[in-house]
Amino acid sequence: MVIDTRVCKEHPDCEACIEACHKAHNVPNIPFKRHEIKWIWKEEFEHAFPDIADEYLSEYLHDREFLLLCNHCEHPPCVRVCPTQATFKRTDGIVMMDMHRCIGCRFCMAACPYGSRSFNWRDPRPFIKEPNPKYPTRMKGVVEKCLFCTEQLAFGELPVCVRACPHGALKFGDLTDPNSEINQIIRENFVLRRKVSLGTGPSVFYIV
Amino acid sequence: MHDAGKIIPGMIAFVLFVTIPFWANFGKAAPEPKPELPKEYKKCVESKDFMRREHMKLLRKWRFDVVRNNMRVYINSEGQTFDMSLQNECMRCHTQKKKFCDVCHDYVAAHPYCWNCHIPPEEKKGWATKETENLTEEVSSKQPASHH
Numbered sequence: 001m002v003i004d005t006r007v008c009k010e011h012p013d014c015e016a017c018i019e020a021c022h023k024a025h026n027v028p029n030i031p032f033k034r035h036e037i038k039w040i041w042k043e044e045f046e047h048a049f050p051d052i053a054d055e056y057l058s059e060y061l062h063d064r065e066f067l068l069l070c071n072h073c074e075h076p077p078c079v080r081v082c083p084t085q086a087t088f089k090r091t092d093g094i095v096m097m098d099m100h101r102c103i104g105c106r107f108c109m110a111a112c113p114y115g116s117r118s119f120n121w122r123d124p125r126p127f128i129k130e131p132n133p134k135y136p137t138r139m140k141g142v143v144e145k146c147l148f149c150t151e152q153l154a155f156g157e158l159p160v161c162v163r164a165c166p167h168g169a170l171k172f173g174d175l176t177d178p179n180s181e182i183n184q185i186i187r188e189n190f191v192l193r194r195k196v197s198l199g200t201g202p203s204v205f206y207i208v
Numbered sequence: 209m210h211d212a213g214k215i216i217p218g219m220i221a222f223v224l225f226v227t228i229p230f231w232a233n234f235g236k237a238a239p240e241p242k243p244e245l246p247k248e249y250k251k252c253v254e255s256k257d258f259m260r261r262e263h264m265k266l267l268r269k270w271r272f273d274v275v276r277n278n279m280r281v282y283i284n285s286e287g288q289t290f291d292m293s294l295q296n297e298c299m300r301c302h303t304q305k306k307k308f309c310d311v312c313h314d315y316v317a318a319h320p321y322c323w324n325c326h327i328p329p330e331e332k333k334g335w336a337t338k339e340t341e342n343l344t345e346e347v348s349s350k351q352p353a354s355h356h
Contacts, residue, residue, distance in 0.1 A: 026327075090278060098275045099325060125335045131327060132297055139324040156282050 001148075001162075002185050005208045007169035017067065018042070020164030021146070026137040028127035036048075037118040039146040040069040040161055048206075051195055057129070066206060067170075069161075070095060070116040070146040071194060074201025077118065093175070093203065094148045104141040113195050117145045148172075175203060185200040194206035216348060241315040244307040253284050254303075264320075295326045303329050 003040070021027070021040050028037050046053035048066040076095045078087050086101035087108055109117045123140045131137065138144050149159035157163070162170045173182030173196065191205040209215070224231075252259045253261040254266070270292040282290045291297045302308045305328035313320065 088276070092278075096275070100271060100275070128335065131325055131331075131335070133329075136295060136325040136327060139321075152279065154278065 001072075001159075001173075001191075002171040002182055002191065002205045002207060003067050004169045004171075005064050006064055006069065006127055006207060007167050011167055012065065014167070016164045016166055017040075017170060021159075023130065023159045024132055024135060024149075024160045026124075026128050026131050026135055027144075028124035028137075029057050029129065030122075030124070030127045035121045037120065037124060037144065039118075039144070040067060042066065043068050049192065049194060051197060052192075061208060068114065068116070068194075070148070070205065071114055071200070071202030072148055072204065075199060077111040077113070077200060078154065081107040081111040083107065090150075094150060095145075096147060096150060097143075097145065098139060099136075099144070102142040103189045104143060106143060108143055113200065116125035117143050118154075119143050211322075213236045238315070243309075243311040244304065246301040246303065249301045253282065253288075253290050267298075268293070268324075294322060299329045305330060 018040050022029070022038075025039060029186045030036055040064040044065060045057060045061045051193055072093060074093070074094045076087075076089055079089050079095060082088070083105060084103055086098045086103070088096055088098070090096050104119065109119060120138050120140050120142055125131075125137055128137060139207045142198055149157070149161075152159055158172050159170075161162055171182055171185055173180040175182060177183065185207070186205055189207045191207055193202045193205055196202070254262075259266070270282065271294075272280075274292050280292050282292045284290065299305070305323065309322075312318075
C-alpha cells in the first residue's frame with residue numbers, strides 16, 4: 001500500500017479511511033486510552049519514524065500527520081513469535097489472523113515494532129455503536145489488527161480504507177508484480193517506510 | 209460388627225440421598241429438543257442427516273478453509289456452491305439462533321463459543337450503548353473471565 005501524505009496534508013481533518021475501516025470491522029471506540037483498539041490511526045512524524053526524526057525536522061514534515069496501520073511485513077516478527085500460529089503469513093503476503101486460535105498471550109504485541117496491534121482488555125461489544133452485521137466482532141482476551149481487508153479482496157474489492165478515501169491518497173496493489181500501478185508509484189516518487197533498519201520489510205510506503 | 213444396626217441403615221440412607229437426582233427423574237424423560245427449521249427453505253447445504261451428525265465438523269472445515277486457506281466457496285455433494293460463512297450464509301436461512309442453535313446445544317449442554325465474536329441475527333441492531341457511559345476503567349477489570 002502507498003499513502004500519499006501530501007494529499008493527507010491538504011485535508012488535515014479528514015478521517016474518512018479511519019471511520020470507514022473501524023465501522024466495517026466492528027472496531028470499538030473505547031474512550032480509555034489504555035484499552036483503546038485501533039486498526040488504522042494518525043500519528044505525527046517523530047512517532048511514525050522515530051529512527052529518522054530529529055529536532056531539526058523541516059516544517060514540511062513537521063506539520064503533517066501520517067496514517068499508520070499494520071505494515072504486513074515481508075518478515076513479520078509477530079508471526080515468528082506467535083505460539084499458536086494464530087498470526088500467519090499468507091502466500092500473497094498478507095499477515096493474517098485466525099481469531100479462533102488467538103490465546104491472547106500478546107507476544108505479537110511485544111514483537112511488533114510498529115504498535116499495530118491492540119489487545120481486547122474488555123468485551124468490545126458495548127462500545128460498538130453501529131455494528132456491521134456482515135463482519136464478526138472480537139471477544140475479550142484476543143489481539144487484533146488490520147488484515148488488509150482479506151474479506152473484501154476475496155470478492156475482488158479493494159480494502160475499505162482505499163475505497164473510502166475521497167481524495168485518492170491511498171493506493172493498494174501487488175508489490176510482487178513489477179508492472180503494477182503501485183510499483184510504478186514507488187519508482188516515480190520519494191517514499192519512506194517505517195523502521196526499515198529493523199529488517200522486517202514493511203509493505204506500507206509513504207510519499208512525503 | 210459393632211453398631212451394625214446404625215451403620216447399615218445409615219449407609220442405605222446415604223446411598224438413597226446421593227442418588228436423589230436419579231430417583232427424582234426416574235421414568236421422566238426430558239422433552240426432545242425441537243429446533244425450528246426455516247420455512248422458506250427446504251434444503252440445507254447437505255442432507256438433514258449429514259447436517260445433524262456432522263455440522264460441527266463442516267463448520268470447522270469452513271472456518272479453516274476461509275481463514276487459513278483463503279477459500280470461500282463450498283461445493284456440496286450435489287455440485288451447488290455456497291459462500292462459506294456462518295454469520296452470512298448459515299444464518300441467512302436460520303434467522304433465529306435462539307430457536308435453532310440454542311435448542312439442541314442447551315439440551316446437550318454444549319457451549320460452542322461461536323457467538324462470542326460472530327453476530328447472531330437477533331443482535332444485528334447492536335448492543336446496549338447506554339451502559340458505556342457508566343463503564344469506568346475499574347469496572348472493566350471485574351468483567352467475567354473469557355470462555356475462549
